Amino acid sequence: MPNSELMPIGVFARRTGLTPSALRFYADSGLLPPARTDPVSGYRYYGADQVARAVELRRLRQIAMPLGAVEAVLDAGPDDSARLIDEHVAKVLEDAEAVRQRAAVIKSSLANVPGVPIATLKGPVLADAIEQVLTATAPDPGMPVLGAVRIEATREAVTLTATDRYRLATRTLVPAEPAASAWAATVSGDGLRAAVSAVRRSMLVRVEAASHGIRLRTADGKDQHCGLLSEEFPDHRLMLASLSEVTTRVTVPKDLLLGALEAHPDDCLSLVVTRDGLKALAADDGPPGFSLPAAVTGQTLRVSFELTTLYPAVSTAIGPDVMLDLRGPDQPVTVRSADRGDLTTLAMPVKPDHPA
Structure with a gap:
């Protein structure tokens, strides 16, 4: 290669985002040897055809990939x-979860206080409940509590609640073995999400409170630890208590509604509810909207939703039929099973995307 086509190490470093010292290291390791090394001065020169390999090397090292x-x-x-x-990536995530678990165990043992029994729950049921309410969480570095789950226990029930301000999901479980006293805390959503697989495989899971988190004791003895958040959880009870009266109630087969939502071409959809059923308006210059049979009581109503808000609320509903309790075009809709009330989700409408 002619010298005019070669770059000194400093120029090549600027082209690729690698430092000269990193380039020397990768040359010595055999990953990226220079195209030419001056035998007298020892200066290293690189070719233009090496830029792509150097950039890819840098990107791979940025995700902590070994040489x-x-x-x-x-x-x-x-x-x-x-x-x-x-x-x-799978190995990194596995290692990170192992570190998180070890850290939780260490923090739990710092106070040298045994765990306080909260309740014993059926593992598969608890796993489903965790996944259902987690659909109403959102990662927000400024408000970590929006990615968390509020767990409240009494002798009669254990309730899981999550909200990201646009959705609220709450699921009530009947414990197999109730707690001796009431308990409540805000638990890391990431920790619960990581624990779901182990929880689902255990017939019974014993929930214990520790000083820095909760311990989920499974049948195989591999405890799952989830951290607590100190931030105040949003006042979801006030939110639920302040809901206005339901003006329109729709009962529709869950599978039909999910299929229609999956086929909907836009990010937002406008629904019209009449005594004849549930209809989605067509988008401008788009395919026709869907019409579904539904049992409807109350007022005719038009309401719009972001698909990413409505779909998870419908998909996690329990049972073959889903009930939508509507209060108006700008009021939260309650999404729940038509015959079971232990999972309830609120979803906020948005401004209609079609002219009236």
Whole structure:
């Protein structure tokens, strides 16, 4: 390669986002040897055709991939490279969860206080409840509580509640073994999400409170630890108590509604509820909206939703039929099972996207 086509290490570093010291390290390790090294001065020169490999190397190192795996990815074809990256990410997540669990155990043991029994619940039921209410959470670095779950226990029930201000989901469970006293705390949603798989495989799960979190004791003895949040949880009881009267009630087969929502082409949909059923308006210049048979009582109403708000609320409803309690175009809709009330979700409408 002619010298005019070669770049000194400083220029190559600026082109690729790698420091000169990193380039020397990767050259010495064999991952990215220079195109030419001056035998007298020792200066290293790189070719333009090495820029892509250097940039990819930098990106792989940014996701903490070890050198051996980086070399395998760089030298593999697209399909094998994607598989190797997926395997690395899975390993990182597995390691991170193991660290989180160990950290929770360490924090729990710092106070040297045994866990306080809260309740014993059926594992598969608790796992379903966790997944259902987590649909109403959202990651928000400014308000971590919006990604958390409020757990409240009495002798009669254990209630899980989550809200991201646009949705609210609450599920009530009957404990197999009730607690001796009332207890409440706000629990990390990420911790609960990570624990779901182990919880689902255990017939019974004993919930214990520790100083820095809760301990979910499973049948296999591999306890799951979830951290607590100190931030105040939104006043969901006030939210529920302040709901206006239901003006329109719709009962529709869950599978039919889900199928229609999945096929809807837009991010937002406007629903018209009449005595004839439930209809979605067509988008401008788009395909016709859907019409579904439904049992309707109350006033004719038009209301609009973001699909990402309404779909999770419907999908987690229990049973074959879903009930929508509507209060107006700008009021929360209650989504629940037509025959079971232990899971309730509120979803906020949005401004209609179609002219009246």
